[in-house]
Amino acid sequence: MKLAPKFFILAIGIVIAISFASCSQTHKETQFPTADSNLSLPLSTSINTSQGTWAVFPMGDLSNHFNRFWQLFYQPPNSSSWTNLVKEVATATNGGLSITSNSTQTVVAIRPSFYLQFTPIISTRDQGSTWSNGLLDHKLATYPNSLALGSNNEALAVVDAPGGNQVYASTRNLDTWKFSIDLKKLKQLRGSRLCQPTKITAVSYLGDTGIIGVDCSTPGMFGLYRYNGSAWQFSGGHLPSDLSNFRISVVGIDTVRSGAEVLLDNRSRNQVTLAVASIESSQNFAYSMKWTTSHILSINGKARLICLSPISNGGFYVLDSTRSGGTTLYQFSMPNSTLTKGIAPLGTWTFLSSPPIGTQDVVSGSNSLPLAMQVNKTSLSIWSLNQTTRKWDLSQSSHVSIQFGSSNP
Amino acid sequence: MPGMSSGLRTNNQLIVSAFHHQLLNQGLIILFVLLILTVLWSYLRLHFLQQTSPSTQEALGLHREFIARRVLRIGFGLLWIFDGILQAQSSMPLGMPSQVLQPAAQNSPIWVQHLVHFVSTIWSYHPLLVPASVVWIQVGIGLWLLSASRGIWSRYAAITSTVWGALVWALGESFGGIFSRGQSWTFGLPGAALLYCIAGVLIALPENFWHNIPLRRFGYLLGRNLGSAVLQVLGLFFIAMATLQAWPGRGSWNGSPHNGHPGGPIYLMLTQMAHTPQPHFLSSTLASFQGFDANHAWEINLFVVIALSLIGLTLWIQPPKFNRPALVGAVVLCIATWISIQDLGFLGGTGTDPNSMIPTILLLVTGYLGISKSATLSDTSTTGIATATASNSTTPDTSYSHSSISTRLKGRILADPSYARRTLGSIGALCIILIGAVPGVAAASNPNANPIVAQAINGAPQPVSSPAPAFDLIDQNGRSVSLASLRGKTIALTFLDDVCVTTCPLIAQEFRLADQEIGTLSRKVVLIAINSNPRFITINYLEAFDQQEQLTTIPNWLFLTGRSMKQLDSAWKDYGDLVQYLPGGSMVDHSEIADIIGPQGRIRYIINTDPGPGTRVFASSFSNQLANLLEKVANRK
Known part of the structure; x- marks a missing residue:
């Protein structure tokens, strides 16, 4: 009789132990995408201007944020050599660089990193001989097209803010910026319900018309807004049936000849889908206008996008890296008679010869052939695609003496 | 700002020698106190204790301390002293957090991590006084337990041990x-300090509990005396630990990683332990056991589960024939685990105690002594207790209630001669605890870190x-500022890069903190x-920097720049600030120094402002150093 309560307590003890054991089992840690994961957008890019070609990409120890620096390279017109303009940047560039230009000036923004919370800006109007300062007193968002310059030197920037990202506009000198719009206000605009925007992802100009690109939560829609001189208006479009189930982000906007191309992106765990929507009018496109959409490019979701570079005569280079370390380069291009309205998919994705392993940027070269910027820590090798052999030829090598650990707090 | 530790290497010579110096100072004070107590003890012996004969004790019926309680008290007393000595290791001031x-809290819920973070912060901010206080508190508790064998002092010692043990266990x-x-149990669950707490409670309980627990229901459920209850609770604990050990999802059955299995x-x-420095005999034991575990983890775990279960059941049921084998088995299992898995608890890395075994x-x-000795002693002890109770009823404590203190004390000592020894021992132990704890608590209440951390990284200020070279620049508001215009003020002058991503914002924060510290x-x-x-x-860059670092509200903060590069360049050269572009992709390099300029325009000190590891501890320590220097220079006539 005396043993009964003892065994009762023993049973309770075992139950407690079992509960404890089941509560304290090792759980799998949740994996969040990091800045380097395949879900992040690449920031390496380049621009071709009448004053030369500019490229930004990372060098140093690419796996270590403290020792990874972004470099600003410049190739003057009619020259085959590239120069590193690191001295002009005059601060640590671990956060990345953003470049944009119009016909008169090129602007470089240094994305904040570590304890720096605002965005230093430098700009040149004379091919990099002299530079002046601007200042964006906010944190430039980490998107490829987060900074844009209009034909009349007005500028737009997407910035990170506590309640979601916002768009700021500058009307002079790039040192005075005013709040333009944020996601909350975008959502309230007429037509926004079609897209239901969740994030501002890009800004651009078509001439002097400001454009904002967003993520749409409505499948089969892509979200664009244009500034009509006094207010923002929804100007997105419907996608064709093969993209009607996808939730689309606008990740790149490029002005081409008399029109615009918008690089669209959909991501899932298994697949990255890219497409380009284009339109002929650069001035007054609106929601009602018909957008032409390209064939889609599907990339394995495990691959990592390395760069999305616009091509000087229209189109984009898309470079991705496979798990084994190899790279794959795709080129999107339009037929010469492009940018007319149409219903059928227009423009094609072409697989180009894989650039050398370690390529961090693909630049549209002077002869409309791509240049591959291959980085091995502090060494840069520039390769050009041979039109006849379709192989990559080394055209320039240089060494950048980077101080490892100099940004390590 | 990264990390709450100071960011210094644990063997930093300045901190380690200052810590040992601190211990030595407190040790000398303690020696002095103990000397006084020894003199007092001699006086008491001479004047009081010789008057009492041994038969007095017997006449009063004062029984000897029960063996199980004595083993517990002396054992844990020695453990506390040993732990205190371990706390005096050179690696403690900087290595503890x-x-x-922090490693102990790594996998714990966020509220536990916050709690530990709080303690780590205090420890890191005051790496001399707080670690020294822990040394003396633990040594003091140990000595108190050893010196106070029974009576109220012994119970106070046990309660103190319990409270401190609980703090150590939680924090x-x-x-x-x-x-x-x-x-799991093999790694030290449920924590050595909890066992110290349990021991403290057992010692603090009335001594007759070792013979018969007077609470009937409690005794009915957990055995008739404390020894039996201790074994039953341990038995239940062993069974619970066996269940945990056997639980499939916890990975205890796995050996080395293979085929994707962790x-x-x-x-x-x-x-992990293979990476910590330790004596050869231990590292070789661990290495060979690791090799064995890699291939036979399943068998090892099966053995541990069965052993824990059998021991647990035996301790719970307590069949008389199996008590001793169960005890021997448990002790052997504990020792094997202590050596082969727990690394003896203190020899590898920064050990603070010999762990749980x-x-x-x-x-x-x-517990075993409790059940085996209580039966044999029950008759005599019961008589003893009865006699003691009877004598207590006529104890001089009550009869002297209206007498003077000295008369009462005399009567108490005459009634129980060892009372004087216990009292003086307890007073000595309490003094040790207070000599350690009071400065430690005072330091912990100071929100600013000890300046020694900054000195350990940057060296002492250079007098x-x-x-001071003259300058003529403009501030963040575009107003002209020259050295002459600041005559009569004490100045802390440094150099900052307005688009710096790392050290300059940290230095700016150190200046901001220093301004708060100097107050009016x-x-x-x-x-x-x-x-x-x-x-x-x-100046728009200066404004942006001030905004970013929350310096705009500090009225005496000036961020200066030149109207031209020439003006700036002149100031850099005059103050020895070496500014240069670094070769590729990194920040502009410049000197990280600060000049403390007196009201008469003379430089009084030059200090290194390099924030080193950039921790909050360092920032607070540096700001304390800067504030001290500013006060010193400003108050100099």
């Missing part, structure tokens, strides 16, 4: 890991006496930074 406190051991994932916890723990063995032995003196002080970036020299 990063190597002991130092993150509740022994009971809230964290993957913990390694078992024992294998991983041994791998020795306290477990002490509790087991105590100088030379005229800030009216006589000006904090100046001269821009050190040759490209971003316009």
